[in-house]
Amino acid sequence: MPPSPSPRKPKGSGFERREEILAASLRLFGERGVHGVSTRQIAEAVGISQPTLYAYFPSKDHIAAELSARAFAELERRLTGPHFAYTEEGLAAAFRTYVDFGLENPDAYRVAFMIEGPPPPEGAQVAKKPGEGAFDVLRRAIVRMHEEGLTATDDPERLAQSLWAGMHGLVSLLIARPQFPWVDREPLIQSHVRMLARAALRS
Known part of the structure; x- marks a missing residue:
């Protein structure tokens, strides 16, 4: 079913209109995937013309790139803070922060982590490659733990990537299935993050 178009809206402030476009795109991308949505459908959902949309974003890929960058930036913000105490409880709490972010923001998580798409288009406002900042928070913590002899592996990079995959696997399955x-x-999430935390630490 095509999205119900919003009534045509009067000209508003550029910031507000831009945010309306992003919000409508996030909802549609989450429902259908980036490739299943057209700029015409986004414009209709917002209640503007397609040429008006192009005044804010040159293409659908630019919209997807910004949504992805925002999701990764918010995850990085949440992970940066009083997390990663070098104990099973501290690691489990940090991993739970990741899981909660994904489940509380399923559409953003789909766009940023679950929908395969092209690389950010030239000119898109992306400060770093998507995911680098959020992953680096985890990687740096695991490297510090490794330096203190606390990790269960001799390769902290491999361990960090494995932990990331473990968190992502649970979140993506809960969202997609x-x-x-x-x-x-709740017990499933608790046991999963505890299992990951135990696996990371030297016994």
């Missing part, structure tokens, strides 16, 4: 006969979600 809601009809699977999952056990109670």
Whole structure:
């Protein structure tokens, strides 16, 4: 079913209109994937013309790139702080921060982490490659733990990537397969992040 177009809107402030475009795009991308949505559909959902949309974003890929960058930046912000105490409890709390972010923001998580798309287009406002900042928070913590002899591996980079994959796997499955006969979600999440934390630490 095509999205219900919003009534045509009067000219508003540039910032507000830009945010409306991003919000509508995030919803549509989350429902259909980037490749299943056109700029015409986005414009109709916002209640503007397609040429008006192009005054704010040169292409759909520019919209997707900004949404992805925003999601990664928010995840980085959440992970940066009083996390990664070098104990099982501290690691589990940090991993839970990641899981909660994904489940609280499923559309943003899909666009940033689950939808394969082209690299950010030239001219897109992306300060760094998507995900680098958020992953670096985890990687730096694991490297420091390794230097203190606390990790269960001799390769902190491999361990950091494995932990990231473990968190992503749970979040993406819970988002993408809601009809699977999952056990109670809260105990599942708690046991998963605890398992990852235990696996990271030298026994």
